[in-house]
Amino acid sequence: MAEQKTVKFIIERQDTPDSTPYQETFEIPYRPNMNVISALMEIQRNPVTADGKKTSPVAWEMNCLEEVCGACSMVINGKPRQACSTMVDKLEHPIRLAPMRTFPVVRDLVIDRSRMFDSLKKVKAWIPIDGTYDLGPGPRMPENKRQWAYELSKCMTCGVCLEACPNVNANSNFMGPAPLSQVRLFNSHPTGAMNKAERLNAIMGDGGLANCGNSQNCVQACPKGIPLTTSIAALNREATVQMFRDFFGSDYSY
Amino acid sequence: MAGNREFFNRRLHSLFGVIPIGIFLIVHLTINYQATKGAEAYNAAAGLMEKIPFLLAVETLVIYIPILFHAIYGVYISFTARPNNIRFSTFRNWMFLLQRITGVFLIIFIAWHVWETRIAKALGAEVNFDMMANIVDNPAMLAFYIVGIVSATFHLSNGLWSFFVSWGITVSPRSQRVLTTVTLLIFVAVTFIGVRAILAFAV
Numbered sequence: 484m485a486e487q488k489t490v491k492f493i494i495e496r497q498d499t500p501d502s503t504p505y506q507e508t509f510e511i512p513y514r515p516n517m518n519v520i521s522a523l524m525e526i527q528r529n530p531v532t533a534d535g536k537k538t539s540p541v542a543w544e545m546n547c548l549e550e551v552c553g554a555c556s557m558v559i560n561g562k563p564r565q566a567c568s569t570m571v572d573k574l575e576h577p578i579r580l581a582p583m584r585t586f587p588v589v590r591d592l593v594i595d596r597s598r599m600f601d602s603l604k605k606v607k608a609w610i611p612i613d614g615t616y617d618l619g620p621g622p623r624m625p626e627n628k629r630q631w632a633y634e635l636s637k638c639m640t641c642g643v644c645l646e647a648c649p650n651v652n653a654n655s656n657f658m659g660p661a662p663l664s665q666v667r668l669f670n671s672h673p674t675g676a677m678n679k680a681e682r683l684n685a686i687m688g689d690g691g692l693a694n695c696g697n698s699q700n701c702v703q704a705c706p707k708g709i710p711l712t713t714s715i716a717a718l719n720r721e722a723t724v725q726m727f728r729d730f731f732g733s734d735y736s737y
Numbered sequence: 738m739a740g741n742r743e744f745f746n747r748r749l750h751s752l753f754g755v756i757p758i759g760i761f762l763i764v765h766l767t768i769n770y771q772a773t774k775g776a777e778a779y780n781a782a783a784g785l786m787e788k789i790p791f792l793l794a795v796e797t798l799v800i801y802i803p804i805l806f807h808a809i810y811g812v813y814i815s816f817t818a819r820p821n822n823i824r825f826s827t828f829r830n831w832m833f834l835l836q837r838i839t840g841v842f843l844i845i846f847i848a849w850h851v852w853e854t855r856i857a858k859a860l861g862a863e864v865n866f867d868m869m870a871n872i873v874d875n876p877a878m879l880a881f882y883i884v885g886i887v888s889a890t891f892h893l894s895n896g897l898w899s900f901f902v903s904w905g906i907t908v909s910p911r912s913q914r915v916l917t918t919v920t921l922l923i924f925v926a927v928t929f930i931g932v933r934a935i936l937a938f939a940v
């Protein structure tokens with residue numbers, strides 16, 4: 484049989500949150516239909532670099548393995564995407580892996596996405612139904628609206644859109660597209676709409692909506708095809724109205 | 738509006754870009770266009786502007802304050818971005834970068850231009866056709882002015898595009914695409930007016 488085919492990976496590594504990043508090259512045996520995660524597992528089993536040096540296994544995160552949790556997001560050949568749904572056969576070789584540096588790096592490819600989760604809390608990206616008594620069933624949602632909202636609800640908080648945004652970085656406190664689009668989702672829900680003004684005011688605060696500079700990278704990068712820039716423009720319209728309501732007063736200011 | 742300072746500042750920045758700065762730019766270039774009809778026509782048109790009552794107050798309110806606010810805040814906005822056009826080479830991302838580059842260049846251009854004309858006038862020089870003809874007699878200065886004018890018309894046209902998004906007027910992707918074409922046509926028209934005018938001083 485011919486010599487075993489291999490795949491080369493060049494991985495940007497970092498031992499601790501503050502240490503300097505360095506590169507290591509790995510050459511692993513090729514198998515058909517490999518994804519990037521299976522390659523990382525191979526390296527974990529046998530953590531030896533291409534030039535035979537024994538090293539520590541590369542750290543990464545994963546959960547669902549079917550592109551719905553977002554945990555395995557990393558920069559693959561320059562593009563932020565999910566390692567589990569990225570097939571080795573479809574990539575240019577050698578394959579380069581790096582962490583999404585918009586977020587603090589914990590170790591190797593593991594990042595801390597708290598920034599995004601904190602923003603979701605800030606904008607109240609949920610529907611408050613807890614109370615001291617049973618509130619009964621909420622208003623019904625029209626089916627066509629439900630289908631529309633389902634598209635927005637596909638967000639898995641992976642952070643790819645933040646990584647793609649030139650205005651989300653260490654100098655700025657911009658929350659980025661994902662939490663904004665969630666405000667549009669929850670404000671469209673018949674029950675969620677009861678707290679519409681609260682969420683709008685949250686994104687009209689520091690680090691919010693107005694920080695968008697319309698590079699529109701996010702909508703191209705989102706693996707779930709969420710219409711992020713449409714969400715942002717729609718929220719801009721809502722915020723314009725809210726701004727006048729807040730200033731001039733409204734008969735309906737609840 | 739407590740806690741909304743950043744939102745308010747951004748919206749003010751956006752508004753000032755169009756009203757009054759954008760309108761001023763178009764008026765300014767259109768008056769300059771009179772230079773294509775000769776020195777006299779230009780001097781008459783420019784002289785008309787000088788007849789505005791309370792000129793200094795009007796200038797301060799309609800030009801100086803808005804442009805200073807837009808420029809200073811614009812530099813802050815420009816330098817909080819971390820451009821990534823190599824990784825994400827899309828049309829809008831290049832427009833995003835160009836909006837910031839032209840903005841920063843405009844600070845230099847406008848400062849020089851105001852020094853050479855408006856401040857010179859305050860110090861006793863007369864602003865007229867001959868003054869501009871003298872300035873652009875130097876080919877390097879002519880080139881500097883052309884780059885400055887095209888930067889301004891690009892920045893205004895592309896800024897108009899994002900203005901319509903920032904205020905939530907163009908929401909659907911289709912309306913945003915149509916607006917790209919419309920603002921491109923505006924760019925071509927205003928650039929034609931501006932560049933033809935400066936060339937009229939150079940001949």
Ligand code: HEM
Nearest residue numbers: 696751754755759808811812840841843844896899900903
């Ligand atoms: C001829 C003078 C100028 C005109 C007519 C003008 C006009 C505009 C307009 C219409 C916008 C769009 C606002 C929006 O996105 O909603 C804009 C945005 C912008 N301007 Fe200017 N501007 C001028 C000078 C400057 C200067 C000197 C700077 C300094 C750097 C600057 C920096 C910016 C930046 C960074 C943006 C983008 C804002 C954002 O995307 O949030 N501009 N400008």
Ligand code: SF4
Nearest residue numbers: 638639641642644705
């Ligand atoms: S909007 Fe898309 S890119 Fe952004 S976090 Fe959600 S799924 Fe990821």
Ligand code: FES
Nearest residue numbers: 548550552553567
């Ligand atoms: S492991 Fe969940 S998205 Fe890849």
